[in-house]
Amino acid sequence: MKNKFLLITALLCGFSAFSQEIIKLYPAQVANAKPTEKAETFDRGMYRNVTVPTLEYIKPEKPNGTAVIVIAGGGYGVIVYNGEGLGTAKSLVEKGISAFVLKYRLPSDEIMEDKKIGPYKMHNKPSNTCVKMPKNMV
Secondary structure (H helix, E strand, O other), rough: HHHHHHHHHHHHHHHHHHHEEEOOOOOOOOOOOOOOOOOOOOOEEEEEEHHHHHHHHEEOOOOOOOOOEEEOOOOOEEEEEEHHHHHHHHHOOOOEEEEEEEEEOOOOOOOOOOOOHOOOOOOOOOOOOOOOOOHHOO
């Protein structure tokens, strides 16, 4: 039992040691969002009910000038964040590649005005299409 606890603790510490910064994708209101009582949950390495999309920046010790956005799967029910997101990012970072892990919203009538356009609606106005990244991130 003690060995299992130590293994789980080591794995969790390994993932958190790589995390550098969380970047909100929307400075104000999220596009196509509606008020909801749903709470975002994180359980067993998976997110559910995401209402605030983010990018988690994972910086390598020696960046080689390359960056990748990692989009974890989950079958439109969850986001397998630790395994497919942070696990993939960790492998990239070990090769000197900067990784940005996307935590995105899944289509849902409970959090979106129109879930059919949920995955595609990136902004509220045409002029608000970019996330400003600090120059020291790649």
